[in-house]
Amino acid sequence: MSEDAEERSDLNVNRQRYELHCSNTRRSESKAAAQTVDSDIDDAIDGGAKANALSPVRSNIILLFVAINNTIVWTAIGLMMPFFGGEALKKVPSPSLANHFVIGLIFSIATFVEFLAAPFLAKDLVNVGSKLMLVLSTFEISAMMFLFSFVNKIESWSIFLAMCLTIRLVQGISTAANFVSSFSLLVGAFPESSGLVNGVLRCANGVGYAMGPALGGVLYDAGGFALPFYIISGVLGVNLVLLVMFVPSSETVLSSVKLKSNISYIQLLSVPWVWMVIINLIIGVSIMGFLEPVLSVYLKNSFNLPTIYAGIGFFIMSVAFSAVTLPVGYCVDRSLNPRLMQAVGLLICGIGCELVGPAPFLPLPKSLAFCYIAMVLFGVGDALVAVSSVPDILRTLDAQGLGSPGEMRAAAAGLFQAGVSLGYGVGPMLGSTITAAVGFEYGTSIMGVVYLLWTALFSIAALSCDKLLIVQLENLVKGHS
Template structure:
C-alpha cells in the first residue's frame, strides 16, 4: 500500500478506518435486536412484533428530524466536530442499550441514538468538502467499502457473541469501537474550517436547504436514496423470523441471521470501489440505473427459497448490485450541488435515509403480516425496479471524468 500523497487522501484513510469501526459496531446488534426485544419483555403489554417495529422505526424518525439540523450546524461550527459528536453520542447510547430492563426503555434509548448520531453523513460531508470533484466517485466508493466491510464483520461478530455469551456484551463492544473512532478523529483529522456567518441562524439554515433542494437532479437523487434505503430496510425486521423457518438448529439462529446481513454487505464492499471508479469514467447515472435494476431482479425470488443457503446466495448477489447504488447516489449529490453546500447536502441525505429507516420496517411488517414473510422480499424487489425506472427517466446526465486510479488503499 502506497502512502497517501495529498491531504484529502490522508483524510480519506482516517475516515475509512472510522467508518469501518463504527459500521461494525452499530451493525453488530442487528441480527439479534428483534430477539433482544422478545427477551426483555414489555412493561406495557404490547406485542413483540409491534415493539420490534418501533425499535427500528422510531430511531429512524428521530434521525430524520435531527440530521438536517446537524448538517447545517456543521456548516457553522465545522465538520470534524460533528463526527466527534456522532461517535461519542453513539458510544454512550449503545452502552445504555446494554443496561435497559424493558423493551420500552430500549425504544427510548434508540430514539436518543437516532437524534444524536449520524456518523455516515458526517464522514461524507467532511470528505466531500476536501475531495476534488473529479475524484468524488472514488472517494465515496471507498467510504462505502469501509461501510460495507463493517457491515460484513459486525453482524457475524454480534451473532456469534449473542449465541455464545448472550445479547448484552455486543452492546459494550460496540461502545468501545465507537470510542476508538472518536479518538482517531480527534487526534488524526485536521480541518481548516472557516465559519460562514451567512449560514448562521434558522433562516440561513432553511435558505441553505432550499438552495440544495432547488439544484437540478437533487430531488430525484434524494428519492433514489429513500427508495433504495427503504427497500433494504424492509426485510431487516422480517429476516430473522423468515430464517427461523428455514433452519433446524435454533442454537445458531443469531449466527445465521448475522451471515444473512453480513454476506450482502461484504459483496457490496467488494463491488463499491469498482462501481465508484466506473461512475467517474462513464457517468454515475448509468451505473445507478443498471445496478438498481439488477438489485430489484435479485430481490424478487428471495422470499421463495426453501433453504437458508439459497437465500444467502441471492442476498450476496443483490449486495454486489447495491455496491453500485449507495456510493453513486452520494457521488451524484456531489455533482449536482455546489462547493460549500456539503453539510446541508449530506445532512439532508442522512435525513432521507432515516426516513427510509422509519417507514420501511413498518411497511415490511405490514406486508409480512398480511401476506406472509416472502411478501417483504417481493416488495423490496418491486420498489427497486420502480426506482430504476424513475432514475432512467428523470435523473440529469453528469459529465464523466477519464481519470487514472488513485493509490489510497490497497493499490
C-alpha cells in the first residue's frame, strides 16, 4: 500500500508539474502572441500608412488648398486690427481704464480660447476626421465674420461688448480647430516632411497676417465698418466650397498618429529650459498683439492719418516676418545656435519698441518713418524668436531623453502653440491698458525695457548652461578679428 501510495503521489506531482509546465507554456505563447499582435499593429500602421499614402498629385492638392485656406483664415484674423479699436472707443460710455482693458480683451479672447481648446480638439480629431473638422471650422469662421459686420449697429455698450466677446470666443475655437486639422492633413499628405508642414503653415499664416490689416484698412476707408467683414465672409464661403470639392477625404494613418504623444505636459514643464522658451514666445509675439488696438489710434491722433496707414504698418511687419522665416529656419537647421537667434530676436524687438513712439528719452521726433522702421524690426525679431524656438525645444527634450522623435515633435508643436497663443492673448490687453494709463510713447517704451531686461536674463542663462553656445560665440569673435 505504501508503494502504491508513493506511486500515486509521484503521479500527482508529475501531473502538477506537467500542468504547471503547460500553464507556463500557454502564458508564454499568449505573451508572445500579444507581442506579435502589437508588432503586427505597429507594422500595420507603418505599412498601412505607406500603402494608403496619397499620390504626389493628391498630396500637392492638399498642400495647395490647406495653404490657401490658412492664408484666408489669418487674413480674417488680422482684418479688424486697423479700425476696430477706434470704432470700439466710440461705443465706450466713459474712457475709463477698465473699458480700455475690455477693448483689449475683445482682441485677446480669441487667442486665449484657442490656447485652451487646441489640446481637446486634437484628441477629438481622430473621431471627427481632419477634413470634416477643417470644413466645419472654416464655415464657423465665415459665419462669425458675417455676424461681426452687424455689431457696429448696436448702440448699447453692454450688448455690443457681449456680442463681440461671444463672436470672438467662437472664432477662437474655430481657429484652433482649423490649425489642428490643417496640421493633421499636411502631416498625412507628407509624413516624412514635418519641417515642410510647419514651414508652409507659418508662411501661409504670415502672408495672411500681412494681407489682413492692409485689406481691412482699405475696405474700411472705402465702405465703412461692415464692408471688410462682408468681403472676407464671402471669400471664406467660396474657399469652403473649394475645400469640399478638391481636398481628398482619404487620409493616411499617420495623419492621426502624428498628433498623439505619450509625453505628459507635466514631464515637459519639469524641464527648466522649456519655461525659458515659452516665456520667450510669450514676450516675443506680445508686441504684435500690443499694437493691434492702439496703433491706428496713435497714427490718427499724432499725424491725422487715415486707418489705411495702420494697415500698412501691420503689412510691413508681417512681410518682414515672412521674408526672414525661411532663411533663419535654414540656418538654424544647419548650424546656427537657436538660443543665440532667440536672444538676437528679443533684442531687435526691444529696439523697435523704443523707436516706434519714439521713446520720450530719445532725442528723436515723432515720425511715420520711425514707426514703419520699428514695424520691420518687430517682424524680423519675432521671426527669429518663433523659428528658433521649436528647434531649441526639440534639442532640450532630446537631451532629457523624453520620448521618441515623433513624440518630441508633437510636444514641441504643442508648446509652441501654447506660447504663441498666450503672447497674442496678453498683448492686446497690455496695449489697451498701458496706453490708456501712460500714453503710446511711454507704453511702448516700457515694453522695450521689458524686452531688453529679459534679453539680458535669457542670454546669461543660455551662456551658463550651453557650452556649445560659448564655443560658437568664441569662434564668431575670432572669425571677425
